[in-house]
Amino acid sequence: MANKPRTLYEKIWDAHVVETRDDGTSLIYIDRHLVHEVTSPQAFDALRISGRKVRRPELTLAVPDHNLPTTARRDAKGARVPIADPQSAAQLEALERNAPDFGIRYIGDADDEQGIVHVVGPEQGFSLPGTTIVCGDSHTASHGGLGALAFGIGTSEVEHVLATQTLLLQQSKSMEVRVEGDLPPGVTAKDLILHIIGVIGAAGGTGHVIEYRGQVFEDMSVEQRLTVCNMSIEAGARAGLIAPDETVFRYLKGRPMAPKGADWDDAVAYWKTLHSDVGAVFAKSVVINAADIAPTVSWGTSPEDVVPISGSVPAPESFPDESKQAAAKKSLDYMGLTPGTPVAEIPIENIFIGSCTNSRIEDLRAASKVLEGRSKADNVRWAIVVPGSGLVKRQAEEEGLDKIFTDAGFEWREPGCSACLGMNPDKVPAGERCASTSNRNFVGRQGPGARTHLVSPAMAAAAAVKGRLTDVREL
Amino acid sequence: MKPLSTVSGKAIPFGAKNIDTDIIIAAEWLKTITREGLGKGAFQSIRASDPDNVFDDPAYAGSPILIAGDNFGCGSSREHAAWAIGDMGIRVVIAPSYSDIFSGNAVKNGILPVVLPQSAIDRLMEVAREGDPIHVDLEAQTVTTEFQDRFAFEIDSFRKHCLLNGLDEVALTMERDQAIGAYETRRTTDQSWIMRGTAA
Ligand code: SF4
Numbered sequence: 001m002a003n004k005p006r007t008l009y010e011k012i013w014d015a016h017v018v019e020t021r022d023d024g025t026s027l028i029y030i031d032r033h034l035v036h037e038v039t040s041p042q043a044f045d046a047l048r049i050s051g052r053k054v055r056r057p058e059l060t061l062a063v064p065d066h067n068l069p070t071t072a073r074r075d076a077k078g079a080r081v082p083i084a085d086p087q088s089a090a091q092l093e094a095l096e097r098n099a100p101d102f103g104i105r106y107i108g109d110a111d112d113e114q115g116i117v118h119v120v121g122p123e124q125g126f127s128l129p130g131t132t133i134v135c136g137d138s139h140t141a142s143h144g145g146l147g148a149l150a151f152g153i154g155t156s157e158v159e160h161v162l163a164t165q166t167l168l169l170q171q172s173k174s175m176e177v178r179v180e181g182d183l184p185p186g187v188t189a190k191d192l193i194l195h196i197i198g199v200i201g202a203a204g205g206t207g208h209v210i211e212y213r214g215q216v217f218e219d220m221s222v223e224q225r226l227t228v229c230n231m232s233i234e235a236g237a238r239a240g241l242i243a244p245d246e247t248v249f250r251y252l253k254g255r256p257m258a259p260k261g262a263d264w265d266d267a268v269a270y271w272k273t274l275h276s277d278v279g280a281v282f283a284k285s286v287v288i289n290a291a292d293i294a295p296t297v298s299w300g301t302s303p304e305d306v307v308p309i310s311g312s313v314p315a316p317e318s319f320p321d322e323s324k325q326a327a328a329k330k331s332l333d334y335m336g337l338t339p340g341t342p343v344a345e346i347p348i349e350n351i352f353i354g355s356c357t358n359s360r361i362e363d364l365r366a367a368s369k370v371l372e373g374r375s376k377a378d379n380v381r382w383a384i385v386v387p388g389s390g391l392v393k394r395q396a397e398e399e400g401l402d403k404i405f406t407d408a409g410f411e412w413r414e415p416g417c418s419a420c421l422g423m424n425p426d427k428v429p430a431g432e433r434c435a436s437t438s439n440r441n442f443v444g445r446q447g448p449g450a451r452t453h454l455v456s457p458a459m460a461a462a463a464a465v466k467g468r469l470t471d472v473r474e475l
Numbered sequence: 476m477k478p479l480s481t482v483s484g485k486a487i488p489f490g491a492k493n494i495d496t497d498i499i500i501a502a503e504w505l506k507t508i509t510r511e512g513l514g515k516g517a518f519q520s521i522r523a524s525d526p527d528n529v530f531d532d533p534a535y536a537g538s539p540i541l542i543a544g545d546n547f548g549c550g551s552s553r554e555h556a557a558w559a560i561g562d563m564g565i566r567v568v569i570a571p572s573y574s575d576i577f578s579g580n581a582v583k584n585g586i587l588p589v590v591l592p593q594s595a596i597d598r599l600m601e602v603a604r605e606g607d608p609i610h611v612d613l614e615a616q617t618v619t620t621e622f623q624d625r626f627a628f629e630i631d632s633f634r635k636h637c638l639l640n641g642l643d644e645v646a647l648t649m650e651r652d653q654a655i656g657a658y659e660t661r662r663t664t665d666q667s668w669i670m671r672g673t674a675a
Contacts, residue, residue, distance in 0.1 A: 087506035154554030259668035
């Protein structure tokens, strides 16, 4: 094994095998576990019922994000503003009780460090290269941007990790998505990943872990890499990752939970070995030409339903396979779109800038740059910006970005998942469209009947200014 | 967890492809802090938009088997999807493929995800539509009908063992405490920084 060239995924996998069973499954050690209020209550309950403890409390970090309202959480006197929805309130209370009961570090709903789990993990230096990271949320793949093997799990697995710090897994296959050349000006990491999903399809990565390779990714900031890896699950992959490099080390150095002193040097020495070896074999390989990519938007109800902003809504008949034709017909019906309509003519009533895909400081900078000195179009009814964490929020305020957003007619909110998933009060009304920087355009995702168009932060800002989907490069 | 060896009965002829977990159970149902009662919310958007949907058709009421299409359970990792299907009384899903997360969650909740090729699914859809029973035998790894159809399926031997015996995975893994402890000791010696976590 030592001499055989391995992929990055295989190296991380091998380093975490506790034991392998005769049937080929392996018990894999989990280094980092992120817990939020929605997928954890039943897991903690199950532990309590069976009298089990959390094996390694220091390897778990709890923070509420999914259904916290994004309006003020404390009143002028510092008292909690009650959450109107009783179930959301019950879930938050459950997490506030469970974390200390089981000895887990908890970041509270009004703490500066609070935010979306996948923003908080990297920001705190809790997520590290070469580690295995899990969370009861499928966008855990985000942390792959640091070179971690990170994936979403279900609530039974949350319980399993809490009790044993391991998971029983079947090894996935390695898949390479190689991007050649440079992205044209005005084309972002979000456009790239939407384009990639369009090419490989929503099931194109099933059974695989994707490694994104090519100069484009090496040139990206950590935040952009997190955006790319975040959406790996939308291509059906278990996880996505990018080999860690100096950019990642610089990003992590000095973060509160990152290694310090001699530990830091040890860690970096190890991280430098984390790349696919020359001659490593990928079970599947896809090559994408960066120069072909334009700002990209989704038109349908699967993340593979994407077109460049210069394109038109496709006709169902244009798809080769019958079931895709039927699906496209349904999507267009749900989305209220007619084939042949140029996507740049689609009017937009709602704008959501946020979610673990695009709520970090660089995302807010990109959107505010487009909005500076402009305001939202009259037909845009609702526009909100939801920073990924309290720290992102504070940084943005120090840079005056909040002012640019509010001057442009946006609401400036408290951190959380917000309109990414229609579980909290931030919902898009039925039949209305939303240009959204989130990751899923499924039926009902942003609220029953809501019509989502996935876009980058700059493109969401451009849509706000024009009141329709627009090529940001023309503004 | 309830053991599962054979399941016989009517099947719901659903068959749709790429059914994501948002369709199986919409986000508004995720707010529960217990696992029961989610069956009421299962496939809500389909039930609301199509009065002739198979889930509300009395002909298929109480069916323990669901026939589905390619890529069933794609989308989010919410285990609520498996709980909702279990709460509907379904013990077996038969489809050409599943998302990895969904099939894992199904097994953990005592639901058998059978994989069969599309041609077999097409045939079973016919049988189910007629209201004729389907028999699933996990021990023998077969799906049969009253009409001499016989489809063999593959299943990971560990998953099979857990389903047959109704085994809880946490208990099984806790028996491996020594191996896990040895791994941790090795880690703490060689790469202590990884083991510090929130205490760094
Ligand atoms: S922002 Fe959306 S995708 Fe990200 S963790 Fe929250 S709900 Fe999940």
